[in-house]
Amino acid sequence: MSGGVDSAVAAARAHEAGHDVTGVHLALSRNPASYRSGARGCCTIEDANDARRAADVIGIPFYVWDLSERFHEDVVEDFMDEYAAGRTPNPCLRCNERIKFAAVLDRAVGLGFDAVATGHYARLRTGADGLVQMHRAVDQGKDQSYVLGVLDQTQLRHSLFPLGGSTKAEVRAEAASRGLLVADKPDSHDICFVADGDNAGWLREKLGDRAPNHGGPILDESTGEELGRHDGTYAFTIGQRKGLRIGRPAPDGKPRFVLDIEPVSGTVLVGSRDRLAVGGLTAIQPRWCGAAPSLLAGPAVTVQLRAHGDEHRAEVRVDDGTVEVELLDPAYGIAPGQAVVVYDGTRVVGSATISVTRRSG
Amino acid sequence: MSPGVHYLDHAATTPMVPVAIEAMAQHLRDVGNPSSLHASGRNARRVVEESRETIAQALNCRPGEVVFTSGGTEADNLALKGVHWARHAADPRRTRILTTAVEHHAVLDPLVWLAETGAAEVELLPVDSTGRLEVGALAAAIERDPASVSLVSVMWANNEVGTLQPVEDAVALAGTHGIPVHTDAVQAVGAVPVDFAASGVDALTLTGHKVGGPYGVGALLVGREVEVTALVHGGGQERDIRSGTIDPPAIAGFATAVELAVKQQAEHAARVGELRADLVRRVIQAVPDAHLHGGAPDPLGVHRLPGNAHLGFPGCEGDSLLMLLDARGIECSTGSACSAGVPQPSHVLLAMGCDDDQARHSLRFSLGHTSTQADVDAVVEAIGPVVERARAARM
Numbered sequence: 067m068s069g070g071v072d073s074a075v076a077a078a079r080a081h082e083a084g085h086d087v088t089g090v091h092l093a094l095s096r097n098p099a100s101y102r103s104g105a106r107g108c109c110t111i112e113d114a115n116d117a118r119r120a121a122d123v124i125g126i127p128f129y130v131w132d133l134s135e136r137f138h139e140d141v142v143e144d145f146m147d148e149y150a151a152g153r154t155p156n157p158c159l160r161c162n163e164r165i166k167f168a169a170v171l172d173r174a175v176g177l178g179f180d181a182v183a184t185g186h187y188a189r190l191r192t193g194a195d196g197l198v199q200m201h202r203a204v205d206q207g208k209d210q211s212y213v214l215g216v217l218d219q220t221q222l223r224h225s226l227f228p229l230g231g232s233t234k235a236e237v238r239a240e241a242a243s244r245g246l247l248v249a250d251k252p253d254s255h256d257i258c259f260v261a262d263g264d265n266a267g268w269l270r271e272k273l274g275d276r277a278p279n280h281g282g283p284i285l286d287e288s289t290g291e292e293l294g295r296h297d298g299t300y301a302f303t304i305g306q307r308k309g310l311r312i313g314r315p316a317p318d319g320k321p322r323f324v325l326d327i328e329p330v331s332g333t334v335l336v337g338s339r340d341r342l343a344v345g346g347l348t349a350i351q352p353r354w355c356g357a358a359p360s361l362l363a364g365p366a367v368t369v370q371l372r373a374h375g376d377e378h379r380a381e382v383r384v385d386d387g388t389v390e391v392e393l394l395d396p397a398y399g400i401a402p403g404q405a406v407v408v409y410d411g412t413r414v415v416g417s418a419t420i421s422v423t424r425r426s427g
Numbered sequence: 428m429s430p431g432v433h434y435l436d437h438a439a440t441t442p443m444v445p446v447a448i449e450a451m452a453q454h455l456r457d458v459g460n461p462s463s464l465h466a467s468g469r470n471a472r473r474v475v476e477e478s479r480e481t482i483a484q485a486l487n488c489r490p491g492e493v494v495f496t497s498g499g500t501e502a503d504n505l506a507l508k509g510v511h512w513a514r515h516a517a518d519p520r521r522t523r524i525l526t527t528a529v530e531h532h533a534v535l536d537p538l539v540w541l542a543e544t545g546a547a548e549v550e551l552l553p554v555d556s557t558g559r560l561e562v563g564a565l566a567a568a569i570e571r572d573p574a575s576v577s578l579v580s581v582m583w584a585n586n587e588v589g590t591l592q593p594v595e596d597a598v599a600l601a602g603t604h605g606i607p608v609h610t611d612a613v614q615a616v617g618a619v620p621v622d623f624a625a626s627g628v629d630a631l632t633l634t635g636h637k638v639g640g641p642y643g644v645g646a647l648l649v650g651r652e653v654e655v656t657a658l659v660h661g662g663g664q665e666r667d668i669r670s671g672t673i674d675p676p677a678i679a680g681f682a683t684a685v686e687l688a689v690k691q692q693a694e695h696a697a698r699v700g701e702l703r704a705d706l707v708r709r710v711i712q713a714v715p716d717a718h719l720h721g722g723a724p725d726p727l728g729v730h731r732l733p734g735n736a737h738l739g740f741p742g743c744e745g746d747s748l749l750m751l752l753d754a755r756g757i758e759c760s761t762g763s764a765c766s767a768g769v770p771q772p773s774h775v776l777l778a779m780g781c782d783d784d785q786a787r788h789s790l791r792f793s794l795g796h797t798s799t800q801a802d803v804d805a806v807v808e809a810i811g812p813v814v815e816r817a818r819a820a821r822m
Contacts, residue, residue: 088750129750176820177747 067091067120067128069113071241071248072185072229074120078244079228080183081124088179089128094137095259096099100277116248123245133169142259149269149300150278152401153403155423156213156373157257159417163216163353171224181224186210188414190222197356199221205233212370215407215417216353244352266301266309275301282332284312287325287341299329304423305342306401312336323399325425342398345426349389349406349418359408359415360384360417366411369393371400371420382408382415389418396426433805435759437734437795438586438614444639444684451641451680461673462662463557478682485647485689486633488623494647494665495678499613499634500533502647505658505669506609507537507580511547513654514577514607521577523548524566527560527592528778529585534611535774538580547577551778557722557730558590558779564598573604581608583615583631587775587791588721589735591619598627607653611635612636613645617688618696618732629653633685635677639682639796644677691796699794700725700733705790706803706818706819707736713811716741720789722778734794739781743788743817751813752790757805760791 067073067087083089091114114130121128133376141160148155171182187203188211200222217225241249245331256263268275277298280330284294294312296302301309306324316322316338326335352358361383368377371392379394391406400423408415434442441463454474459467461475472542476490483490496502507524516520524538528551541547552564569576581597584590594610601608607629617638623631630653634645649655650670658659661670688695704724711717720737724728740748745761761773773784792806 088754127750127753129746131746173747175821176816177751178816 067117068185068254069110069116069120069248069251070185070254071180071238072187072253073117074124074185074248075237075241075244076183076185076226076228077120077126077247078124078240080226080270081126083228085183085226087124087126087183089117089124089126090163090170090174091117091128091130092137093130093132094134094141094165096134098136102423115141116251120246120248123247131170131173133165136169137161137165138328139378140169145257145259146269146273146276150273150276150404151279152299152327154303154401155403157374157407158213159216159257159405162213167217167221167225167375175224181226183226183228185229186214186227187229187232187234188214188227189412190225190227193356195356200355200392200414201230201415202409203227203230207344207374208234210373210407211414212282212373212375212405212407215355215405218353218356222355259333265306266298269300270298273298276328279332284310284334284336285300286322287335287337293322293336296334299327299332299334301325302334304401306334310334310336327401339398343396343424343426344393344400344423345396346390346392346424346425347406348422349391349420350387352384352387352389352416352418355414355417356416358384362408362410362415368409369406370409371397371404377409380408432756433802435757435792435794435798435802435806437798438637438732438791438793439760440636440642441639441795442797443641443680443780444687444782446661446687447680447684448639450683454676454679459675461675463666466472471673471675474679475673478678478697480681481686482646485686486621486623486631487625488631488648489651491651491666492623492648494649494668495673496645496647496669497643498634499637501658502634502645503531503533503609503611503633504537504631504689505647505655506649507534507578507702508541508658509655509668510609510630510653511577512656513539515547516656517654518574520574521570522816523550523568523575524577524580525550526551526580527554527582527819529551529554529558529560529587529590529775530580530582531586531611531613534580534582549699554590554778556721556780558585558588558775559722560592560597562593562596562600565597569600569604569606573606576604577610579606582609583610583612583621584619584756585721585775586614587692587773588734588737588779589732589793590662590722591615591730591732594626594628602627605817614687614732617692618734620692621689623648630655635681635684638684638688641677642731644674644681646681660704695796696733699798702794702798702800702803703734703736703792704796705800706794706806707738709803709807710736710738713807714740714814717814718782720779732793734798736794737789739785739789740790740814740817741785741788742821743814744821745787745789747817747820748790748813751816752809754805755805755809755813757809759806760793761789 118128141157145155145157187208193199195293202211260268281297283292302324317351320338322336363381369380381392383390402420404420405417407417458655460472461472479490479493509661521559524547542549553561579590579601609630610628611632613634616633629650631648636642655668664670718739776786
C-alpha cells in the first residue's frame with residue numbers, strides 16, 4: 067500500500083473477496099528524515115499515513131516494512147551503475163523484480179502469507195497448461211504489464227492484481243464510494259527516489275567520483291563535428307532531444323536527438339530523428355513468465371520497449387540466454403539498458419534487457 | 428480491551444482504572460475555568476488543588492512542587508530546557524548537561540536539540556550490560572569541571588529493559604556541587620516506591636497514562652527553589668512555569684490514578700513480578716536460546732521494574748515476531764522508537780553493548796494492573812511456533 071488510490075482499492079477488493087489481507091507500506095528511503103514533505107503518491111511520511119488510513123477504512127492490519135537497505139543495493143545502486151555505463155535503466159522494473167515480488171514476497175511467504183497483491187494494472191489467468199499467465203490490463207492507457215514483465219512463473223503464482231479488469235476512472239470512483247480519501251490523489255510519475263524528477267541533477271550529486279566523466283564533447287554523428295559540450299554523459303539517454311546545449315540549429319533545420327552515448331570517451335553523438343530508427347535489437351538476461359520460447363513469430367507477436375510505449379510487431383528468437391528481436395515496425399530512440407517485453411497478443415511472454423540496438427536509419 | 432486480545436504492552440500505556448474514569452467523568456459536566464474568580468471557577472480550582480494535594484501526598488512532595496503539564500514529554504522538556512536555561516543564565520559557565528545513554532527520547536531529543544542549537548554540550552554517560560548507569564563515569568564527568576555542569580538527568584527506571592537506575596548516587600554526586608538532578612520517573616510510579624523528598628532529586632517527571640490515568644496530562648514535580656524558565660508562556664498558571672488553562676477533569680483522573688497506583692504498589696509489584704517470572708521461565712523453556720536483557724528480575728523491583736520482560740530471540744527480527752504475535756492477538760513491543768513508522772534498532776540495547784542484530788531481535792513484554800495468568804499462558808503457547816516462523820522469514 068503505497069498511499070495511492072490504486073493499492074488502496076486493490077487491498078479493499080482483495081479483502082472483500084474474502085482473502086485474509088494485511089496492508090504493508092514499504093519504507094524504501096534510507097534516510098527517513100529526507101522524505102520530501104507532502105504526498106507524491108509514494109514514499110513520504112504523508113503517503114505512509116494515507117496508506118494507514120486506507121487500511122483503517124478497509125479494516126485490515128497495517129505495518130510499515132523497512133526495505134531501504136535492500137532497495138538501495140538492488141535498485142538505486144543499479145540505477146547509478148547503469149547510467150554510469152551509458153545505459154538507460156528502468157528502476158521500476160528492477161524494484162518489481164528484486165523488491166516487491168522478491169524481498170517482500172519472500173518475507174511474506176516466510177511469515178505465512180500466500181501472495182502479494184498490488185494495485186498494478188495487469189490481469190492474471192490460468193492457461194490450459196496450468197501455468198499462470200499475465201495479460202495486459204483492460205485499461206490500455208494504464209496498463210502496467212510492461213513493468214511486471216520481469217516476473218517469473220513462481221512470482222506470478224504468488225501475485226494478485228485486483229485492478230486489471232478495471233479502468234482508472236472506475237477505480238477512482240470505487241475509491242470514493244468506499245470512503246477512501248485517496249480517491250482524488252494524483253498519480254505519481256517520477257522515479258520514487260529522485261526528488262522533483264530531476265534525474266540528471268540527482269545523478270550528478272550521487273555519482274560524484276563514480277561518474278564515468280564530468281563532461282565532454284557533443285558531436286554530430288555524421289560529420290564528427292563538435293557542436294557543443296556537456297557536463298556528464300550520465301545526464302543523457304538515447305532519443306533525448308531536450309537539454310542539448312548546441313548553439314546553432316542543424317543545417318537542415320531539423321531537431322537533433324541523442325543517437326549514442328560513449329561513457330568512456332565522454333562523447334555524446336547527435337543526429338536527426340531518422341537516424342534513431344531501430345530495426346533490431348539484442349537483449350540479454352531474459353526472464354520468462356512461463357515456459358521459455360525459442361521462436362515467436364506471427365501477427366500477434368509484439369514487443370514494447372518503454373513504459374507506456376508503442377507495441378511493435380516483431381519476430382523474436384531465443385538462443386541460450388540471448389534474445390534476438392527483429393522489429394517489423396521500427397522503433398525510435400531505444401537505449402541499451404531498457405527492457406524489451408515480449409507479448410503474444412495480450413499475454414506477456416517475458417522480458418530481457420536490451421544490450422545492443424541495430425539502427426536501420 | 429477487545430476480547431481475545433492479550434495485552435502485554437503496559438509500558439507503552441495501560442488501561443485507565445475505573446476510579447480514574449469515574450473521577451474524570453464526574454467533572455466533565457462541570458463548568459468553570461480554574462483561573463476565574465467566581466464560584467464556578469473556584470470550584471474548578473478546588474478540584475485541581477485537591478488533586479495536587481493528592482499527588483503530593485502520594486509521592487511525598489509539597490503541593491506547591493507539583494506543576495501540571497500535558498504529559499511526560501512536556502514535563503521532560505520543561506525540566507531539561509527550563510532548568511538549563513535558568514542555570515546557564517545565572518552562570519554562563521554552566522554549559523554541560525550530563526545524562527545516560529539509555530534515556531527515553533522525551534529526554535534525549537530535547538537534549539540533542541539543545542546541543543545542536545549550541546545551547547549546551549550534552550554528554551551521554553555509558554551504562555553496563557544490564558543497562559544501568561556507570562556511576563563512576565558520572566562522577567568523573569562531574570569532577571572534571573563541576574562548575575560547568577548545568578544539570579544531570581537520570582531516569583528512575585528504563586522503559587525498555589526495566590533496569591532501575593542509581594538515582595540516589597547521582598543525587599549524592601551532583602549534590603556536593605549544587606548541581607540539580609532531574610529524573611524521568613514515568614515508568615517507576617506505581618511500579619516501585621517513589622519518594623520525591625527522600626530521593627533528593629530536584630525535578631521528577633510523571634504522566635497519567637502510564638499509571639492508569641488519562642492521556643494528555645502529566646506533572647513535573649519540581650522543588651520550589653529550583654529556577655525553571657517556562658516553555659509555554661501565557662496566563663501565568665502553575666507558578667508561571669507552565670501557562671495554559673488547567674484541565675480539571677483530566678487532573679482529577681490523574682490524581683485518582685496516582686493515588687491508587689502508589690497505594691497498591693507493593694501488592695502490584697509482587698503480583699506482576701510473579702507473573703513475569705513465570706513468563707520468562709516458560710518462554711525460555713519453549714525457546715531455549717532466548718535470553719533476558721536488563722537487570723536481574725526480582726518481584727520487589729530492586730533491580731528492574733517488576734512487570735518488565737525484555738527478551739532476545741536470536742535469528743529473528745523483532746518486527747516479524749511482533750506481527751506474528753499481533754495476528755494471534757498477543758500485543759507487545761519491540762521497544763524501539765519509530766522513525767517515520769519504521770522501527771530503528773533500540774539505542775538502549777546498543778548502549779548496553781548489543782550489536783545491531785541483537786538489538787533487532789528483541790521483544791518487550793510488559794505486564795500491568797490488568798494482566799492475568801491467561802496473558803502469560805497465551806505468550807508461552809504462541810512463542811515457540813512464532814519464533815520458528817520468524818526465523819524462516821529472516822531475509
